[in-house]
Amino acid sequence: MPELGNLDWEKLVREHVESPPRTCGQDVIAELAAHLEEVYEEARARGSNDVDAMQRTLQEVENWDVLATKIARAKSEEDSVNHRTKSLWLPGMATLLGASALLALIQFAGFQPRVVWFGGHAMLFYWHWLVALPVFGALGAYLSQRARGSICARLAAGLSPVLVMLITMCLILPWAVAVDGFSSLLIASFGVGLTNWVALPALALLIGALPFLHENRVAETRRSAS
Amino acid sequence: MHTMTSTMTKRIRSKIARGSGELAILSLLAEQPLYGFEIAKQISERTGGALQFTLASLYPLLYEMEKRGWVEGRWQANHAGRDRRYYSLTVAGRKQLAPLRQEWRSFFHALDNLAGVSHA
Numbered sequence: 001m002p003e004l005g006n007l008d009w010e011k012l013v014r015e016h017v018e019s020p021p022r023t024c025g026q027d028v029i030a031e032l033a034a035h036l037e038e039v040y041e042e043a044r045a046r047g048s049n050d051v052d053a054m055q056r057t058l059q060e061v062e063n064w065d066v067l068a069t070k071i072a073r074a075k076s077e078e079d080s081v082n083h084r085t086k087s088l089w090l091p092g093m094a095t096l097l098g099a100s101a102l103l104a105l106i107q108f109a110g111f112q113p114r115v116v117w118f119g120g121h122a123m124l125f126y127w128h129w130l131v132a133l134p135v136f137g138a139l140g141a142y143l144s145q146r147a148r149g150s151i152c153a154r155l156a157a158g159l160s161p162v163l164v165m166l167i168t169m170c171l172i173l174p175w176a177v178a179v180d181g182f183s184s185l186l187i188a189s190f191g192v193g194l195t196n197w198v199a200l201p202a203l204a205l206l207i208g209a210l211p212f213l214h215e216n217r218v219a220e221t222r223r224s225a226s
Numbered sequence: 227m228h229t230m231t232s233t234m235t236k237r238i239r240s241k242i243a244r245g246s247g248e249l250a251i252l253s254l255l256a257e258q259p260l261y262g263f264e265i266a267k268q269i270s271e272r273t274g275g276a277l278q279f280t281l282a283s284l285y286p287l288l289y290e291m292e293k294r295g296w297v298e299g300r301w302q303a304n305h306a307g308r309d310r311r312y313y314s315l316t317v318a319g320r321k322q323l324a325p326l327r328q329e330w331r332s333f334f335h336a337l338d339n340l341a342g343v344s345h346a
Contacts, residue, residue: 027301027311028289030311031262031285031299031311032281034262034308034309034311035263035281035285036281059280060281060282061280061281061282062280063282066282067281067282067285070286071285071286071289073286074286074290074293075289075293146300148301
């Protein structure tokens with residue numbers, strides 16, 4: 001007989017409540033699973049055997065369909081858009097604004113960028129900014145993690161300044177080609193800009209975001225247990 | 227006829243349970259932030275088992291209260307290092323507590339006048 005203590009509670013809840021057309025968010029599934037796990041553990045701590053503890057736990061929900069419907073109704077206005085706002089857009093915006101404000105401040109304070117010549121192209125390194133960027137990467141990823149954002153959301157929130165820059169550059173490139181015509185100089189400038197404003201800042205932001213890109217403890221504990 | 231009465235009784239019971247649940251949860255959270263399991267456990271313990279919340283009755287109510295802005299859930303690790311969603315009272319929730327208490331006081335008072343329930 002399998003050890004029920006190692007049961008994947010989230011999987012159990014998901015199987016019951018996530019049948020279409022109702023869709024309970026990951027937050028809800030994790031919360032309900034954690035509750036069931038505690039009920040089970042408490043029953044075990046009181047001396048029940050595995051089977052009795054499991055029976056006691058499953059008594060918490062008489063009818064999963066009714067529960068899923070009630071939760072869907074209760075959550076109807078607080079939908080996934082809200083979750084995405086909390087876990088992606090707001091943390092991403094905080095990182096973007098913070099990093100942009102710092103760059104503006106550095107320029108306003110008169111700190112000069114370090115100029116490095118690369119194949120006839122000047123690369124401007126705002127190294128004060130680059131050094132500080134991990135803090136903003138960490139901020140975005142942390143805020144997203146706190147809002148139960150997925151690893152992708154945390155990564156995107158932490159790297160939001162460079163994602164915005166990348167999109168902007170990709171939009172500008174066709175326009176530049178249309179105006180100035182295609183040339184190797186244009187491509188080289190684009191490459192330098194990409195390195196300067198996307199690749200290096202991305203690396204710095206990623207360093208800060210990395211500690212927040214692991215899975216949450218509950219999932220880790222469960223995986224190692226099973 | 228019997229079925230109709232039974233449905234009505236269930237509806238009234240459900241409304242009473244819901245109303246008392248809101249008051250119970252708000253009162254508990256006014257003391258300290260708690261996560262769902264703890265809320266259910268404390269309600270049961272502090273009412274001597276008279277009020278029982280299962281997962282199925284607790285969470286729809288909590289989410290409803292959260293939607294109304296009375297409580298706010300936030301994930302954090304508890305003392306055992308596990309991630310739990312702790313609920314705390316918002317300013318709006320705190321404002322609800324006094325009128326709700328008064329409402330229930332009036333309800334019990336009225337019921338007492340009518341049926342003498344406090345002496346039953």
